[in-house]
Amino acid sequence: MTNEKRTSTVKPVTVVAISGGVDSSVAAAVLKEQGRDVIGIGLQLVDPEDVCVTPGSCCGIESMEDARRVAEKLGFPFYVLNFKDVFRTFVTDYFIDSYLRGETPNPCVPCNDVIKFAELLRSARGLGATCLATGHYARIEPGSGGRLALKKGIDGNKDQSYFLYSLTQEQLAAASFPLGGMTKPQTRAVARDLGLKVHDKQESQDICFVGVEGYAAFIEQRCGHALEPGPILDDSGAVVGEHKGLVNYTIGQRRGLGVSFPEPMYVVDVDPGSNSIAVTTAQGLKRQNRLVLDRVNYVSIAPPSAPVRVSAMTRYRKAEVPATMSPLEGGAASLEFDDPQEPTAPGQSVVLYDGDTVLAGGIAVREFRG
Amino acid sequence: MDNIYLDNAATTPVRPEVQEAFSEALGRTYGNPSSIHTVGQEAKKLLEESRERAAGAIGSPPGNIIFTSGGTESDNLAVAGCARAYKDKGNHIVCSGIEHHAVLNCCKALQAEGFELTVVPANTDCIVEPERVAEAIRPETVLVSVMYANNETGTLQPVRELCAAAHEAGALFHTDAVQAAGKVEVNVEKLGVDLMSLSGHKIYGPKGVGALYIRSGTKLLPLVYGGHHEKSIRPGTENVPGIAAFATALELAAAELPGSANRLRGLKETLAAAILENIPAVQRNGGAENSLPNVLNVSFEGVDGESILLNLDLLGISVSTGSACTSGAIEPSHVLLAMGVPPRIAQSSIRFSFGRENTEGQVARVLEVLPDIIRRLRDLSVKKIGE
Numbered sequence: 003m004t005n006e007k008r009t010s011t012v013k014p015v016t017v018v019a020i021s022g023g024v025d026s027s028v029a030a031a032v033l034k035e036q037g038r039d040v041i042g043i044g045l046q047l048v049d050p051e052d053v054c055v056t057p058g059s060c061c062g063i064e065s066m067e068d069a070r071r072v073a074e075k076l077g078f079p080f081y082v083l084n085f086k087d088v089f090r091t092f093v094t095d096y097f098i099d100s101y102l103r104g105e106t107p108n109p110c111v112p113c114n115d116v117i118k119f120a121e122l123l124r125s126a127r128g129l130g131a132t133c134l135a136t137g138h139y140a141r142i143e144p145g146s147g148g149r150l151a152l153k154k155g156i157d158g159n160k161d162q163s164y165f166l167y168s169l170t171q172e173q174l175a176a177a178s179f180p181l182g183g184m185t186k187p188q189t190r191a192v193a194r195d196l197g198l199k200v201h202d203k204q205e206s207q208d209i210c211f212v213g214v215e216g217y218a219a220f221i222e223q224r225c226g227h228a229l230e231p232g233p234i235l236d237d238s239g240a241v242v243g244e245h246k247g248l249v250n251y252t253i254g255q256r257r258g259l260g261v262s263f264p265e266p267m268y269v270v271d272v273d274p275g276s277n278s279i280a281v282t283t284a285q286g287l288k289r290q291n292r293l294v295l296d297r298v299n300y301v302s303i304a305p306p307s308a309p310v311r312v313s314a315m316t317r318y319r320k321a322e323v324p325a326t327m328s329p330l331e332g333g334a335a336s337l338e339f340d341d342p343q344e345p346t347a348p349g350q351s352v353v354l355y356d357g358d359t360v361l362a363g364g365i366a367v368r369e370f371r372g
Numbered sequence: 373m374d375n376i377y378l379d380n381a382a383t384t385p386v387r388p389e390v391q392e393a394f395s396e397a398l399g400r401t402y403g404n405p406s407s408i409h410t411v412g413q414e415a416k417k418l419l420e421e422s423r424e425r426a427a428g429a430i431g432s433p434p435g436n437i438i439f440t441s442g443g444t445e446s447d448n449l450a451v452a453g454c455a456r457a458y459k460d461k462g463n464h465i466v467c468s469g470i471e472h473h474a475v476l477n478c479c480k481a482l483q484a485e486g487f488e489l490t491v492v493p494a495n496t497d498c499i500v501e502p503e504r505v506a507e508a509i510r511p512e513t514v515l516v517s518v519m520y521a522n523n524e525t526g527t528l529q530p531v532r533e534l535c536a537a538a539h540e541a542g543a544l545f546h547t548d549a550v551q552a553a554g555k556v557e558v559n560v561e562k563l564g565v566d567l568m569s570l571s572g573h574k575i576y577g578p579k580g581v582g583a584l585y586i587r588s589g590t591k592l593l594p595l596v597y598g599g600h601h602e603k604s605i606r607p608g609t610e611n612v613p614g615i616a617a618f619a620t621a622l623e624l625a626a627a628e629l630p631g632s633a634n635r636l637r638g639l640k641e642t643l644a645a646a647i648l649e650n651i652p653a654v655q656r657n658g659g660a661e662n663s664l665p666n667v668l669n670v671s672f673e674g675v676d677g678e679s680i681l682l683n684l685d686l687l688g689i690s691v692s693t694g695s696a697c698t699s700g701a702i703e704p705s706h707v708l709l710a711m712g713v714p715p716r717i718a719q720s721s722i723r724f725s726f727g728r729e730n731t732e733g734q735v736a737r738v739l740e741v742l743p744d745i746i747r748r749l750r751d752l753s754v755k756k757i758g759e
Contacts, residue, residue, distance in 0.1 A: 079686060081682055125678075125679065128676065128752055129682055
């Protein structure tokens with residue numbers, strides 16, 4: 003027995019979601035150093051034989067064996083739990099359905115609020131844990147009005163608060179992000195000092211459950227029918243080319259359109275109704291004044307009764323822009339940009355900040371053109 | 373705190389006598405049994421002595437045993453080897469729904485080769501009824517495979533009757549006796565079986581070695597091709613140290629019956645009775661009668677078996693939610709589902725499996741912590757999270 007065995011199941015413990023990557027490993031190490039009683043849990047999210055997993059992919063799917071080695075090295079118990087069914091329903095199926103609707107989803111958002119901070123948190127509580135920690139670069143601090151505030155990680159290059167905007171106050175109360183106050187180089191240094199083999203592991207970028215063949219091929223394979231080509235339309239509605247299936251296109255996309263024009267053309271609409279995409283010039287693209295958000299979650303502030311000035315991030319790591327958010331009926335909100343913006347792809351998470359603080363976030367709704 | 377290992381149906385600790393036989397053979401009997409010289413002959417002698425001892429422990433003539441890499445290979449060799457050898461006679465095989473995956477998935481693979489498969493479910497007591505098997509048998513049935521004892525519930529199957537039903541219809545009969553060996557008497561003559569699989573590591577022997585009993589006159593096609601070893605049915609230089617250790621383990625396990633079984637059954641029934649008395653809403657899966665002396669399967673309604681397993685592990689108590697899975701992640705038991713246990717109840721089951729090192733004190737320790745764990749998990753499961 004290399005693991006420390008606890009003598010009672012009622013002593014408060016922290017469960018750490020461990021992927022085998024450097025971030026979650028160091029998160030566990032930091033907590034362990036603070037004297038916390040740590041249990042590591044690896045999440046089995048897909049059938050191993052099902053997907054050719056991208057090496058070094060996101061916070062979800064990593065080598066469980068790396069995770070096991072980290073746990074052994076740091077001396078805490080480690081288990082792999084099966085979340086395949088919920089992951090399929092709330093993450094991969096959501097991802098596929100959203101793309102087939104002509105949207106561009108962020109699967110990491112439901113992976114955090116459903117898989118980690120609902121399902122895994124439930125399992126963690128079953129182990130006597132009061133707290134669930136992950137390797138996200140974000141901070142939780144006491145906020146105003148007795149609420150907890152979700153804030154950006156201090157490393158501006160790594161901040162992941164964008165993917166956590168949908169957490170509720172109760173979820174934040176149970177969450178711990180030990181890396182929120184650290185930079186990525188500091189994380190790597192800790193991993194190196196601890197002798198963790200994962201310290202120089204490749205950075206994750208891509209969607210974890212999509213293999214090297216890319217997400218369009220993944221969707222085609224999963225949805226059970228071939229992607230349908232259709233027309234590419236210009237501003238006047240004239241057909242200027244043929245697309246290779248809607249899921250290959252995202253609003254704002256310039257590359258891979260296969261149309262030749264004197265100036266660069268951008269995707270400005272993806273319409274599953276007519277199976278067409280619309281393209282325009284850079285000038286034509288910059289013209290969205292207003293955006294409606296759905297499924298809005300107010301994180302660090304209570305649902306407001308009046309418009310709120312915000313700094314809006316309309317895509318992960320995209321520069322924030324000033325805007326005014328006004329709550330609407332049914333959990334929606336409208337966002338008025340100070341200056342017209344490139345259109346935001348429907349399905350994208352739009353996260354609203356005040357400085358470092360995440361005020362709210364929601365999902366961009368399809369804009370009806372015409 | 374010492375670990376309390378209650379997962380002996382998954383694997384067992386190697387006993388000292390077996391370790392001794394293994395290292396003795398590993399160190400001294402290094403020859404190749406196929407070599408003509410003296411060094412080779414010594415290895416051959418140990419191999420054949422081991423075969424005699426292993427055969428003796430199951431009531432078989434020595435020549436009817438071949439050694440394999442374990443239970444999975446024995447099952448595959450029996451099922452696929454037999455089905456393929458009798459392909460001209462018929463293309464239908466029968467197995468039960470509670471078989472180990474080594475049999476179940478082998479049968480499914482044979483379907484791709486053109487064999488037809490009938491899977492006979494067990495009844496709610498986890499028993500495969502001979503009448504149901506008889507109904508499933510057709511004129512073109514070449515093989516029936518039903519395990520001796522189920523690995524998840526410990527239920528013993530009426531192998532003699534099942535075997536008789538197969539023979540009456542002109543089919544051959546295989547039984548996977550991996551869990552039964554060493555826990556109950558396993559005698560191929562009394563059972564009447566044509567093929568029987570055994571494994572070393574469930575009986576305090578090493579992993580990676582097992583055996584297949586093959587009744588005289590039963591044809592098998594090999595799974596792999598090579599030299600003349602093991603009658604060319606299982607070619608490859610013999611694992612002499614493993615085989616010597618396996619024979620020792622099997623011989624000791626058989627010789628210690630029925631005393632060892634009575635002791636294990638005492639531990640198991642103590643645990644079962646106390647659980648049923650002290651914890652509400654529990655269900656025993658598979659009856660106390662007709663069961664292995666060492667396997668107890670219990671469902672704790674409303675609680676995830678996985679959570680119980682992890683909580684016990686954190687206290688140094690090793691149990692299982694079913695059969696061990698390579699990934700370490702947990703799926704609902706196909707055996708309990710095949711018995712008609714609702715998925716919700718199957719998901720809440722725990723298997724306790726006893727072995728020679730377990731004591732009454734250990735059972736008392738489990739009973740000290742288990743009711744609290746169940747109560748706490750039940751309290752938690754009524755609360756909704758994230759609302």
